[in-house]
Structures are given as structure tokens and as C-alpha cells.
Amino acid sequence: xxxxxxxxxxxxxxxxxxxxxxxxxxxxxxxxxxxxxxxxxxxxxxxxxxxxxxxxxxxxxxxxxxxxxxxxxxxxxxxxxxxxxxxxxxxxxxxxxxxxxxxxxxxxxxxxxxxxxxxxxxxxxxxxxxxxxxxxxxxxxxxxxxxxxxxxxxxxxxxxxxxxxxxxxxxxxxxxxxxxxxxxxxxxxxxxxxxxxxxxxxxxxxxxxxxxxxxxxxxxxxxxxxxxxxxxxxxxxxxxxxxx
Numbered sequence: 001x002x003x004x005x006x007x008x009x010x011x012x013x014x015x016x017x018x019x020x021x022x023x024x025x026x027x028x029x030x031x032x033x034x035x036x037x038x039x040x041x042x043x044x045x046x047x048x049x050x051x052x053x054x055x056x057x058x059x060x061x062x063x064x065x066x067x068x069x070x071x072x073x074x075x076x077x078x079x080x081x082x083x084x085x086x087x088x089x090x091x092x093x094x095x096x097x098x099x100x101x102x103x104x105x106x107x108x109x110x111x112x113x114x115x116x117x118x119x120x121x122x123x124x125x126x127x128x129x130x131x132x133x134x135x136x137x138x139x140x141x142x143x144x145x146x147x148x149x150x151x152x153x154x155x156x157x158x159x160x161x162x163x164x165x166x167x168x169x170x171x172x173x174x175x176x177x178x179x180x181x182x183x184x185x186x187x188x189x190x191x192x193x194x195x196x197x198x199x200x201x202x203x204x205x206x207x208x209x210x211x212x213x214x215x216x217x218x219x220x221x222x223x224x225x226x227x228x229x230x231x232x233x234x235x236x237x238x239x240x241x242x243x244x
Contacts, residue, residue, distance in 0.1 A: 009212025126150030
């Protein structure tokens, strides 16, 4: 049960003044998040033009910078289809990584998920199997890839709290019926971030916080930076534990 820090995601540069985009900025932010209690790091490296990229020179520079700033902390990246917009290009990029991340997220809503998963596993990179809907979870199960994942990443986009909680429960039910027993990380987005942090404590699941998922603290105030969100996440973990 951990709090992972998701530093930037696909957020545009103007989303927040402290959104880290360059390798150095991401590395500094990562170190601050680890100091605030983050157990792992999830980053979306950007090229010199500010766009997300899986290009070896971009991934290698960012992962190396993060590892130097936070030695011993696991670091992961995304393989989202919007990044390279071409499956063959994405697979070629992954094959060229010389400073590979510890794990990479693969979205099972995307057609390329099996190919990406196999390529990552073949070269020793863990896979966070991302599921956002029941259909995603059913596909993961039908492909037999859930049992090979480092963890299952349950990502809930619904903004209505009741709908979001229902979606998460339905996904978990599919995985439970299929006997998928891998570690799970569950998180919300914007309006539901902190409700899911609370749920993860009571359900003993891992979660994540950071500017990729939302910029507000539990009290509704805009966070200073990612480390403030991580500190708030860990504090909420402790308060909910104490109430139990």
C-alpha cells in the first residue's frame, strides 16, 4: 500500500505554475515528492518542444535525471497512444531505451496494449496494466495478461462521486471473479482524487496523487506543488488509519 506521485501527465504547460516539464525540473520535483513521502514516481517525459515523447533520448535523459536525484526510488512512465500516435513508432522507441524505467503504464483501452505489454516484459520492464472501464478489465482478463502485470492500475475518470465509486467497484469485481490477485493502485481524477485516497486506505490499496490527476488539496485550495499534494495524501492516509 503506497502513495505514488504522478508529476505531470498530459497536462498543458499553463495548467499549474509548478508543473515540471524538463528533465531537471522533473528530477527536482521528484526528489521533493520522495522527501514528502512518495514511495514511487510516475512521469511523462517531454522533449525540447515540450511535447510528450517516448523517444530514447527523451526517456533516457529524464529517467537518468530522476534516478540521480532520487536513487533507489522506482520510476515509471506512460505508453499512452496519444504520445507517439503510431504503434510501430512506440515499439521502436521502447526497444531503443538505454536508461529504461522500472515500469510503464499500458492502457488496455488501446488496441496496442498486448504488443506494448509483450515488448516491455521481454526487456524486463514492469507493466502497470491500466484499466478505466469494465470493458478494459474484461479485455485484460481475456488476454491473460493481468497475472503478468506488476500491478493493476485502476483509473477512474467519472467526476460524479457515486458514479466513480460504482465504476471502481465494478472493475474490481471483474478482476476478483477472474482470480486476478496482482497488487492494485486505484486513483481518481480532479473532483474524485481525495475520495479515492480515503477509499484506498480503508480497502488497503495503493493510490497516487499529483498534478497529473489534480491540483487541489483536500480543503479545495490549489496546492503549491506536487510535494504539497504528496504530503496531503500521506497525511490523509494517517488520519483515516487513526479513525479505524
